Amino acid sequence: MRAETAKPVFSLWPGQPGAAPAEGGTPSTGMPAWASAARRAPGRLTALGLVALGFVLAAAVGGYLLGLAGDDAPGAWHLPAIVVGVLAVCLALAGSGLLALRLVRAERRALAIFERAGVSLWEEDWSPVAQAIIALKRAGIHDMQTHFTAHPDALRALRRQVTIRNVNAFTVQMMGARSPADFIGPLDRILPDTDQTFVQWLVALAAGAPVFRSEAHITRPDGSVIDTLFAAELPSDLDGFRHIIVTAIDITGYKASHARLVAAETELARASRVITVGTLTASLAHEVNSPLSAIVLNAEACMRWLRRPVPEIAEAEAAIAQLMQEATRARDVVARTRSFLSNTPRHRRLVDLAETARDAIMVVGREMRELGISVHFDADAGLPRVSADAVQIQQVLVNLLLNGAQAMSEVPGPRDLTIRLHAAAEAVQVDVQDCGCGIAAGLMERIFMPFQTTRPGGMGMGLAICRNCIESHGGRLWADSTPGQGTTFHFTLPVQG
Structure with a gap:
């Protein structure tokens, strides 16, 4: 079998590394370790079962001893054998009763931990997911992310098959529900279509990762949405998929505070830009006015020298020379200012475009949710790095993602926005595809021109700036569109040799 480079799991957990396979790795068959792990004995041992087992053992031992007594003295009771049999029965019953008591206490302790942990706990059944992963791998499909990016409806269908079995009291309180019964049922009732983490669960499970954690937004029974930080220990065998325990923490308040902080920083940056523009304008006026004044003075002097009864040619030439020198100075001032304000990258470094794309997806996450957009991300493994200004490329991606979302x-129906990264002829290519209304053929030639827009209230500068930025990096930006089906924007960035 051809070895494939494993893709890392895209996690929103701060500082979370990509999921690694469990110890022992993924077997050479391509199956995760849990698919071939020995199955546990079916069923659960209960306290009542232990007591019943004790009665059976006691009866068996007692019958055996009485049978021995009957063989020694047919038709007569053998007192020592009877005493031993009774003691054996008592010991068997006492032992089974003690084990049953310990089991009851252990179950109560586990239930107490589940209910009083002070954190939201969910018990979920992911058995259909395990079977789906095994079926896909047997069919030769090992890249879950690529497969489900290309088949978003299959992803939705699989999410509907995951069921919530139980939640604790803290979850009921956190979610503003009446009882755990409000949650029992399909996972997709609380995990909206705009969620981006479910496919990463599949990637982590298919890779045999021991743990998965990330952020997700879930829907309360009243329809409101909260942000959560969750973690789960992933199963090591097929039986474990029936009882996956997920912990969740409500971080809605934190996210709201963070959004306010970002808004305040944005406003501060805008105010700083206004001050910078004012300062730059004053500086530019000063720098340009000085040579312009000198140009005017030298031009007037030249005219006076030439209007004399006997023109002073040498003096006029000197005045013209000074005029040309000041004009050159003014030109240099304008050139320096243009260079300062241009999109020419000033902080180039080797950039991982997949990481930059993930950052861009997180930046627009809230806007995607508000517009009901399902973002699907896929990147070839082992993509080479490119030399670029990461901030500018992220701005290009954010602009293209927002354009696709607004389109x-x-x-009506599912709104899938797909971003793909792949290698292409000494470059890395990025495709951003929407399923909107598309762009008419007559407008395609003008969409990258300044002040051209099809959106009410739009300025028509976004795509022009994006193309300018990509071209300044030595790349290319273009678009394909089919009216009624959607638009795909493509751009390439050259790989550093």
Whole structure:
């Protein structure tokens, strides 16, 4: 079998490394370790079962001893054998009763931990997911992310098959529900279509990762949405998929505070830009006015020298020379200012475009949720790095993602926005595809021109700036569109040799 480079799990958990396979790795068959692990004995040993087992053992021992007594003295009771049999029965019953008591206490302790942990706990059944992963791998499909990016409806169908079995009291309180019964049922009732973590669960499970943790937004019974930070120990065998325990923490308040902080920083940056523009304008006016004044003075002097009864040619030439020198100075001032304000990258470094794309997806996460957009991300493993200004490339991606989302804002049904990264002829290519209304053929030639927009209230500068930025990196930006089906924007960035 051809070895494939494993893709890391895309996690929103701060500082979370990509999921690694469990110890022992993924077997050479391509199956995760849990698929071939020995199954545990079916069923659960209960306290009542232990007591019943004790009665059976006691009866068996007693019958055996009485049978021995009957063989020694047919038709007569053998007192020592009877005493031993009774003691054996008592010991068997006492032992089974003690084990049953310990089991009851252990179950109560586990239930107490589940209910009083002070954190939201969910018991979920992911058995259909395990079977789906095994079926896909047997069919030769090992890249879950690529497969489900290309088949978003299959992803939705699989999410509907995951069921919530139980939740603790803290979860009921956190979610503003009446009882655990409000949650029992399919996972997709609380995990909206805009969620981006479910497919990463599949990637982690298919890789045999021991743990998965990330952020997710879930829907309360009243329809409101909260942000959560969750973690789960992933199963090591097939039986474990029936009882996956997920912990969740409500971080809605934290996210709201963070959003306010970002808004305040954005406003501060805007105010700083206004001050910078004012300072730059004053500096530019000063720098340009000085040579312009000198140009005017030298031009007037030249005219006076030439209007004399006997023109002073040498003096006029000197004045013209000074005029040319000041004009050159003014030109240099304008050139320096243009260079300062241009999109020419000033902080280039080797950039992982997949990481930059993930950052861009997180930046626009809230806007995607508000517009009901399902973002699907896929990147070839082992993509080479490119030399670029990471901030500018992230701005390009954010602009393209928002354009795609806004193009689908009025589209009924699922709104899938797909971003793919792949290698292409000495470059890395990025495709951002929406399923919106598309762009008419007559407009395609003008969409990258300044002040051209099809959106009410739009300035028409975003795509022009994006193309300018990509071209300044030595790349290319273009688009394909089919009216009624959607638009795909593509751009390439050259690989550093």
